[in-house]
Amino acid sequence: MSRADIGIIGGTGFGRLAELQSAQALDLDTAYGQPSSPVLVGSMASVPVAFLARHGTPHRIAPHRVNYAANIAALKAVGVRRIIAINAVGGIAEWAGPGVLALPDQLIDYSHGRISSFSDVEGQAVEHIDFTDPFSQTLRLKLLEAARSAAIDLHDGGVLAVTQGPRLETRAEIVRLARDGCDLVGMTSMPEAALAREAGIDYAAIAVVANAAAGCGGSEVIGMHEIEQTLAQAMHRVLKLVNALLPSL
Numbered sequence: 001m002s003r004a005d006i007g008i009i010g011g012t013g014f015g016r017l018a019e020l021q022s023a024q025a026l027d028l029d030t031a032y033g034q035p036s037s038p039v040l041v042g043s044m045a046s047v048p049v050a051f052l053a054r055h056g057t058p059h060r061i062a063p064h065r066v067n068y069a070a071n072i073a074a075l076k077a078v079g080v081r082r083i084i085a086i087n088a089v090g091g092i093a094e095w096a097g098p099g100v101l102a103l104p105d106q107l108i109d110y111s112h113g114r115i116s117s118f119s120d121v122e123g124q125a126v127e128h129i130d131f132t133d134p135f136s137q138t139l140r141l142k143l144l145e146a147a148r149s150a151a152i153d154l155h156d157g158g159v160l161a162v163t164q165g166p167r168l169e170t171r172a173e174i175v176r177l178a179r180d181g182c183d184l185v186g187m188t189s190m191p192e193a194a195l196a197r198e199a200g201i202d203y204a205a206i207a208v209v210a211n212a213a214a215g216c217g218g219s220e221v222i223g224m225h226e227i228e229q230t231l232a233q234a235m236h237r238v239l240k241l242v243n244a245l246l247p248s249l
């Protein structure tokens, strides 16, 4: 079976990685069930990479229904020890306007009812992982360096709120998240980041601001069309960043 040290999890707007060369699609089954999509193992910038579409291909699995444990287990099964996650988010902080790429360094988990640990499965030992810093600082520094070398703006740091979805937030919820110190809001970084930590995999997320969070922008209603357009435009910068990153890993 093809193997790769580096995994990329693509979120909304990033369900395919067209640049992956000679990709082999692996239909994997794990002790935690089936991952969202086949794991594509190929190479990008001449580096072996495993790609997984978080919401399936085509996009059909809502954030609260993603089998995060199976996704992480499947990537681990092909040898992945470092994951770059790509997440569409809403922007709460002033600096986080639509189209901004950010590298969060903290998160607050507001999701609920998700299988959030490999220990949730009967018979598994309970593990209390350290999660003080949920994102790998080593990977974050490599991403910052790659962004500098490729002349891509990448905001360093930020607190990412993880909400349950799939609906977007209310105005009051965003006011509360801002009060909690959150800069960005997405729906899928948890339990993904925690499961990666449990699996001993380094994990960092590139957050792509798709829209101003509820009540933060000029428009009264957040439109899916606007979100899709912003993500499509950001895609080439994300790819450029990943291309610059891979040879340095």
Ligand code: HPA
Pocket (backbone or CB within 6 Å): 088, 089, 090, 091, 163, 168, 169, 185, 186, 187, 210, 211, 212, 213, 214
């Ligand atoms: N909120 C939560 N998740 C998101 C948003 C948002 O506004 N935009 C894209 N993902």
